[in-house]
Every structure is written in structure tokens, then in C-alpha cells.
Amino acid sequence: MWLYYVRRYKHVIWGVLLAIVLMLLVVIGVKTTSIKKAVINEDVYSGKAMGTAIKKTIYSEKKKERDAVNTAIDDCLRTLEKQISVRISDSEIAKCNRSYVKNGTYRLPENIVFYLQEEMKVAQETKGAFSPCVRPLSVLWGIEDGKNVVPDQQRIEEKVKYASYSKIAVSDDGIIFKLDNMAIDLGAAGKGIACDEVMKTIEESKVEGAVVSIGGSVAIFGSKGDGKPWHIGIRDPRGGEDDVMGVVDCADHTFVSTSGDYEKYFEENFKRYHHIFDPRTGYPVDNELMSVTIIGDNGFMSDVLSTTCFVLGLKSGMEYAQKKGVEGIFITKDKEVYITKGIKKEFRIKDNQYILAN
Numbered sequence: 001m002w003l004y005y006v007r008r009y010k011h012v013i014w015g016v017l018l019a020i021v022l023m024l025l026v027v028i029g030v031k032t033t034s035i036k037k038a039v040i041n042e043d044v045y046s047g048k049a050m051g052t053a054i055k056k057t058i059y060s061e062k063k064k065e066r067d068a069v070n071t072a073i074d075d076c077l078r079t080l081e082k083q084i085s086v087r088i089s090d091s092e093i094a095k096c097n098r099s100y101v102k103n104g105t106y107r108l109p110e111n112i113v114f115y116l117q118e119e120m121k122v123a124q125e126t127k128g129a130f131s132p133c134v135r136p137l138s139v140l141w142g143i144e145d146g147k148n149v150v151p152d153q154q155r156i157e158e159k160v161k162y163a164s165y166s167k168i169a170v171s172d173d174g175i176i177f178k179l180d181n182m183a184i185d186l187g188a189a190g191k192g193i194a195c196d197e198v199m200k201t202i203e204e205s206k207v208e209g210a211v212v213s214i215g216g217s218v219a220i221f222g223s224k225g226d227g228k229p230w231h232i233g234i235r236d237p238r239g240g241e242d243d244v245m246g247v248v249d250c251a252d253h254t255f256v257s258t259s260g261d262y263e264k265y266f267e268e269n270f271k272r273y274h275h276i277f278d279p280r281t282g283y284p285v286d287n288e289l290m291s292v293t294i295i296g297d298n299g300f301m302s303d304v305l306s307t308t309c310f311v312l313g314l315k316s317g318m319e320y321a322q323k324k325g326v327e328g329i330f331i332t333k334d335k336e337v338y339i340t341k342g343i344k345k346e347f348r349i350k351d352n353q354y355i356l357a358n
Helices: 002-008 010-039 063-084 092-099 110-125 135-141 153-163 187-203 299-312 314-323
Strands: 041-049 052-060 105-107 168-170 174-177 209-214 217-222 230-235 244-250 254-260 265-268 271-274 289-296 327-332 336-339 347-349
Touching (some): 052 063, 063 209, 110 168, 110 174, 110 187, 187 254, 217 230, 217 299, 244 327, 314 327
Antiparallel strands (some): 105 174, 209 217, 254 289, 265 271
């Protein structure tokens, strides 16, 4: 008898069974999602290092692991700053600038030699749009120190020769200065170097994910536990510190560096003078760009290239970024946004003042 009813109402029975299975799957999915979100907790830490603001968002099951990584990152940055900061009198860079002898080889630690050699390659490839020894110009202008005065043109022209990469040579043993009164400065790469060192520190920990912002450079590690890419905001060059004009999706082990005319600047006679110099002219860069963001797999190079591509300008900068195998976001003074092909699906504009132009 029961077989008769099973056959007669089999569609109803299958429908009920299917509904039960779907309800179970929904419940299991909700519970799994809840568990996943409960496991990956986060803490946000802030501070200062490398002459700029630091923000660390760290994801881990355990509070003590998040705190431990935060402390390790701070220790890492302090150690690095004492080695490469031009503003610390006993750093390797400061001692070099103070103690070198013209045409003699000044010995430097292996890691600093590596950075300088890589910077020299960029300088040579761009015919001087980037220079490791631009510091005489930045000291003359004093923009980072709040001097806010345009120097005399004759003094600027005098300093240009000291800022030329052609006046230094870097070997495996160290650096040779061909003139007196020169100075090297890893400032255009320092925050990127810091991101690389921070990444190594995080890799040695047990945390699941982290985003560390060091001024205009960001290091991205792991996952925040929701299976989604990291969303990194691109600052509005004419907005406040927290104003975002767009967002780019990034994966694990990605570095994002931005250089812009809004970071340190002053205005005189309706003209903006900022801290990014063209070593070939001695003046702050004055072209069609407000900012350049470079996205790559190396913090040091991302930082160097964001400065270099800014100096090169829109067309040459985009070409050079693609030659170096990185992605770029270029924002013009007309609020047009140009991006490299590799991030067309990952980048989106959030502020309708800006338009995607390519």
C-alpha cells in the first residue's frame, strides 16, 4: 500500500526532500560564515616612523599574535630608520654624506649598495629623471622643513650638478662621489624599503593577514578571512587625508606606492611647489600630473617607480611603468585617470569628480 502512495505523490515527496536539503545547506553556510568571521579578528595600530604616519591593520585569531606582530614591525622600522634615514646623524647614509672623500670609495653595507645600484639602473634608463643624489636640491628648497621660499635661480642652477646621477658611481664595494658637497638620500625609496622589511617580519609571524601603510606606501599580506581581495583606497590628490577617489583590488604580497604633489608643498603666486624634484632642472616637477600610484610585487621598486613615473609625466611614465612590469594609476590636474591594462578589472573610481580616460 505504501508503495502506491510513494509512486502517486513522488513529486511532492521529492520537493519536500529538496527543500529540506536546501534549508540544511543554508544553515550550514550561515554557521560556516559566522565561524569564519568570528575566527579572523583584527586590530588597527597607528604611530610614526620613517618621518611619516604608520597604520597597521592586522588579522589573526589571537590578540597576543596581533600585538606581537605590531611590536615586531615597530622594532623593524626603528632599526631600518637608524640605518638609512638621512635625518639621523649616525645612520649609514648620514655618515657617508658627512665623511666621503671625493673620488674615493666609501664603503657601505651590502643592502644599501644593492639599493643604490638598482636606483642607478633607473637613473640611467630614464636619462636622469631619477637620481639617488637629489638631496642638495631638497636641502636648498627646504620644503620638507617648511621653508616655503623659492630659492634664487642661480643657486638652483648651481645645485643641479650635485644632483646628477652621473656624478656618482656605485660598485659592489661602495659609492664614489666625483664632486665635493654631494649627498645621497634614499628618501624616494625609503618607505618602499620599509614595506619590504615589514613584509619579511609579517611572514615570520603566525598572523593570517595584514595591511601596513607607511606614508604613501602600502604592504599587503595574506587574507582577512572572507575570501575577497584587499581593497586599497587611492587618495584624492585634492582632498583630505582620508578622501578616496578610487579603489584598487589587490592580492597577497602586493605593494602599492603613491607619489603626489599634495604630500609636502607650498604655494606662491598661485603656483604649487612640492617635494618631488626633477634632478635635471632643479625645480619641483611641473607637468600634467597630480599623483602616480604604482602597484607591484616589490616595495622598494614600487616606491622608486612612483617617483620616477611622476617626473617622467603621463605618456612617458605609463610607458616606463609597463616596461618595468608594474601597474600604474596616473591622475592628471584635469582629474582624468589613466591606468595600465593589467588593472582594468581591479580598479574603480569612487568620486565622480574624476573620470577614467583610457
